[in-house]
Amino acid sequence: MRNFRKLGLLVAFITLLSVLLVACGDNTATPVPATTAAATKAATTVAGTTAAGKKLKVGLVTDVGRVNDKSFNESAWNGVLQAQKELGYDVKYVETTDTKDYAKNIKTFVDDKYDVIVTVGFLIGDATIEAAKANPTIKFIGVDQGQDAKNPIANLAGLIFDEDKAGFLIGALAAGVSKSGKLGAVLGTKSVPPVFKFGEGYKNGAAYLWANNPKLVKAGKAPEVTLTYHPDGDNAFSDPVWGSQQAAALISAGNDVLFGGGGNTGNGAVESAADKGIYAIGVDTDQYYTLPKAASRLISSATKLITPGVFGLLKAVGDGSFKGGNNVGPVGLAPFHDLEKDVPQELKDALTAIDKGLKDGSIKTNVVVS
Structure with a gap:
């Protein structure tokens, strides 16, 4: 019986050895094109x-x-x-x-x-x-x-x-709720195209509401829009003190709606505006949830859906659908939250129509980035 067991072990060892030799006989990998989704x-x-x-x-x-x-x-x-x-x-x-x-x-x-x-x-x-x-x-x-x-x-x-479209919408909103007709904005550096597009869109959206729906402009006159851009520099988006100072100057000049767009620089302006009791408008995300000090006076935010955009592209890496090139994410208005009653239904309807026109191309922002 012991001899049969020894013989069985010997056969198993020889079989295993032959498998290993076959597996090691050719270690050259077949190249797979990295550009295909299947790969x-x-x-x-x-x-x-x-x-x-x-x-x-x-x-x-x-x-x-x-x-x-x-x-x-x-x-x-x-x-x-x-x-x-x-x-x-x-x-x-x-x-x-x-x-x-x-x-x-x-x-x-x-x-x-x-x-x-x-x-x-x-x-x-x-x-x-x-x-x-x-x-x-x-x-x-x-x-x-x-x-x-x-x-x-x-x-x-x-x-x-399309930051100009989001800016256009908040400009129309601002023109519709401002009592003084003076609209201010404190922004990051003008040399950054997305910031420039936000600012110019804001100005043009206010003008559009006056030109097409003057009865909805609460001040009863053409809006005056003042855009204040931070000087170029490493702190253009991380200067809340400067942002707050510029907001105070705009408020002193009679602006009763203020848009802050530019990271912490804009945040400083938004919080300053809210502290003074005027309407504030946030940027990028719905800042009602990220700037609690300003929430009660945040009438909206010019949103870019960055979070789902980044997640979607990361998911595409994992499932093999990732493609290089430009991917355009959606923009829009954040909810009015605590100030819902401050926005008349007629203005809400107009904003919905403007948003539709911007999406289908029948309304142009006329913002040109040089």
Whole structure:
């Protein structure tokens, strides 16, 4: 019996050895085109892991300012956190304090072999494009960063918005509720196209309501719109003291509606406006929920749906549907919340019609970015 057992073990050993020799006989991998959706799907799963079982690593680089700026940095980070929660991604962020550090901060995630890098803001766009071209195996998502539609970068998806349309809507709203007819705005630097589009859209939307529905303009005269832009510099979006000071000056000049658009700089203006008891308008996200000190006087916010936009692109990485190029996210008005009764039904109807016209192209904002 023992001899039969020894013989059986010997046969099993020889069989195993032959299998190993066959498996090791050819270790040349068949190349798979990285540009096909099928290849991407084979490499990743919806659960947020690679084929080897490694979690997809996602790094976010903020624009100048904090990740919890209650505005665009935070909105983008919330999209990443949603991917962590729902898709199981491994996530991390780096805060930028100086524009000269954009490339260095992106390189931090490149060197750590992250699968996806999200960068926030127009100003980091050049550094993002450079990094994407140098690292074609990494997926990049650029918030507020457009690229040449004729020559899209395969591994870079730009998440862009029609800020002029959101600005146009809040301009019409402001003209409809202002008693003085004086509308102010405190904004980030004018050299950033999304900020410029917000401001010019705000001005043109107020003029549109007067030209097309003058009975809805509460002041009974053509609106006067004052746009105050922060000087260029590293603190253009992180200067709440300056924002508050500019808001105070506008309020002293008789402005009774104030739009704050530009990260913490705009937040300072919004909170100052609310403190003085005038109508305030937020930006990017529904700031009724992110600026509790101003909530009672926030009549609306010019929203860009950054959070779902970022999450959608991250999900596309996991399921293999990611495509480079420009991705246009939706914009609109946030609810009126506590000030619902301050907006007449006729004005609400007009805003709905304007929104429809902006979407179908029958209404133009006439905002041109040079």
